[in-house]
Amino acid sequence: MKQQDYAVGATRVAADRPDGRTGGSGRGTADAVLAVRGAGPADRAPGAAAADGADGPRVPDRPAVDPAAGTAVDTAVDAAADVTLSPDPGLLRLAHWFAEVGPGRADDLCSASFGLYPARHLGAAAEPAADPGVSWWHGPTAHSATSLRAREDRTEGGLRRARRDGTELPVVRSGAKPGRPGRHRRPEPVRVVPPTVPPQERGGEELPAAERRIAARLLLAHPLVTASGPHADGFPLIRRHRDWLAERFDTLLGYRLVVGPWHARLCKAGLGPGAGRRLRHPVTGAPFTPAGYAQLALALALLVDAPEELGYRRLVDAMHTAAPDLAAEPADLAMALAALADWQVLGELPADADDSFVLTVDRELARAVPAGPPALADDADDLIRRAAEAEPATAVRRLLAETPAVLAADLPEDRRAWLHEHRLSGPAALAEFLGLEAELRAEGVALLDPAAELTDLALPGAGTLAQAALLLVERLVEEVRPLPGETVTGDVPIPDALIDGVLGDIADEYGLPARYLSDRTALRCDALDLLHRLALITPTPHPTRPPAWRLRPPAARYAPAPDLQPAPGTGRHSRPDPLIPSPAAHGSERRA
Known part of the structure; x- marks a missing residue:
């Protein structure tokens, strides 16, 4: 077009x-x-009508302008x-x-x-569940793949364990002892680079299929790609497979793909x-x-x-x-x-x-x-309503392709029915098209991107905020996750004091940058905002006070293995176990 x-x-x-x-x-x-x-x-740039090759466009010749000389600039401005x-x-x-x-x-x-x-997906795939009807709350987790790296291997700006004497090191719930890597610390994994197969030895369909997937992922992550921009290396692939890509995007997502001589535009819906x-x-x-x-x-x-x-x-x-x-x-x-x-x-x-x-x-x-x-x-x-209108199949597939997780409880009745009927085939078609992994649970579906390429937000991620948010969400799940057999409808409330207590524990255990040490409110707001944008928590607005927060089922995929009898928190900010009498209570009993 x-x-x-x-x-x-x-x-x-x-x-x-x-x-x-x-x-x-x-x-x-x-x-x-x-x-x-x-x-x-008259509006077309010079050379737009020229034929371009299958591997890329011919960049138009534009008059060179020397700002130092000023003549060409002055002439252009005067004409304009x-x-x-x-x-x-x-x-x-x-x-x-x-x-x-x-x-x-x-x-x-x-x-x-x-x-x-851009699209937004969770990473760090969990072990496949034997039953896709198992709940996120009690299903396999991705915790082992998302623990923070050891201090000596951490990225610049990330959290590190605070310096303290060995006798003062806390014993984490996973049973790690002082001086040994705990569940939040692991060495940098060794990246295995697969051997390169010469193009002449590849199957006839393998190379085109890989190119199409790369081009599709690039467009979904960056809907406007130019021949001279930061993603110019992928532009020839988009042009080479533009007809196939246009057909698949239209069929699966109802998106229109426009590929010109020097840019490609994927027109996404609201x-x-x-x-x-x-x-x-x-x-x-x-x-x-x-x-x-x-x-x-x-x-x-x-x-x-x-x-x-x-x-x-x-x-x-x-x-x-x-x-x-x-x-x-x-x-x-x-x-x-x-x-x-x-x-x-x-x-x-x-x-x-x-x-x-x-x-x-x-x-x-x-x-x-x-x-x-x-x-x-x-x-x-x-405009907002019309831009998001689509038949149930297209609407659900758009949510799967663009958002971290799709929960059946969030969908209207017609879309929920389509997701239930096409629970396997619907996500599988998109996963094949975009190179993602489908995670099926009782509450819904998530398409995961373990490579963390098809997302604008990564969890786990580098930097203080992403690592603090990861620690926050996994500890919140440990505290409020429902036990097996409990009837849970929708999200789980998070006590406001628990958020402050967990963030206080994180601040005690890890060295925070000066910005967050001097402003704990900023740490709270930024961490909750990141988890909210990843759809792991959701606010419940209140007209006169700050919103209350609720934990969403997909958050449980980042928690450690379920502990059906969790111990109370050990940090000085943690809330006490209600079943254990406080020292004050003992004193009152003795006085009685």
Whole structure:
């Protein structure tokens, strides 16, 4: 499909491509939400019509610009000054929607309108369960594969056991003695590299199948891949197998794949209310605010028809003219431009952009950013809902491909029935397509990625936060996991004091960075946020106080082997065993 056939307005879609299918933002339908204007012949970059080989595109010849000379830049800017910058109406309306909603709905709206979020999967596969109907609470765990590495082998910034005398070392519940590796400490595993098989000795179908899987995983992790970006090595594989990939993505997930001469775009659907992925600053990792999202959509509204060389001040002035009521802080604008530069819509940005700086604009990529869920939405909520619409089979497969785990209790009745009926075949087809491992349990299904490549968050992972979160979740499971025979419906409540006690134990046993030593509240918030984004815990909102937290069944896969008679915690922050009388109680008995 040609790029100009992808980026079209509502009228053109309704008139030229009314295929009548549904399925959210992935598939084209007869109506459109984002009225991105189509690219005419004059808008195409030089060389776009040239034939390109099967192994990769021919990069177009662009005039070299020497910033030191300044002549070429000045000429380009002077020529572009005569071009009127007018915003795309659909993206302009989207910018106002972002400004009107709260943070959570802004994340949902971003996933629905752009669909540039990566897949997210759990790793560290557990031993296969003899019965797929066994509960996560009492099934095989992946704990042995996720223990923290020993101090001498730890990664930079990770947790390490705190220095203390041997007599003061705690005895962990697994029975490890002082001076010996405990259950949180293990040596770096030896990586076994399989022998390389010469291409001429490989089977006729083995190499193409491996290439297709690599390309599919790359697209699901990075929905926008360019020929000159950080994942350029995989772009020739996408182009080589584009027809097969387009058919499989459409059949299994209802996603539309557009492969142009210099970029590939997988148009993902929205994830629905409350499930959107938060966009973050590509350098600092700071989360986008609604104002930042608004500036992103507003800038994009002007860049889809902007000249290839555009002055920074001219873009800022045009944004203010197009939407004077969307004035934002400089940090919000900087965050929006950084995201556009990360997607290569804009060229490299300087550390401090001044008014004289000239932006390099790629209109083709600007038009590729909106996934454009083809529906004429009435407002932000309508767009979020329409972008996630799909038949039960497609909707469940999307959740399996994009989220850490799918629990039957979270699904509507029709989707729950489909998952129950296709419990084996549904996940197996996706696992084969994407190179994942299916983990079936009584509560639902998780597609695992032990290689930790097809996910934006890894657990276990490197760094203090990921390791502290791993320790937190495994100890929470030890404390609140239901015993066999107990009737458990849904998630298990976590006492608030238990979270603080476990984090206090972790702080005592491990050396924390200064940031978390001086601010335990930050450690709590960051660790809970990471576990929440991995769908291992979930909040129960309260109108007047912070939310209470509940432990989700998949969290139990990170716990040690079930201890049906758990001992009380030994740390000074742990809650006492209610069955053991306290010293005060003994004293009162003696006094009595």
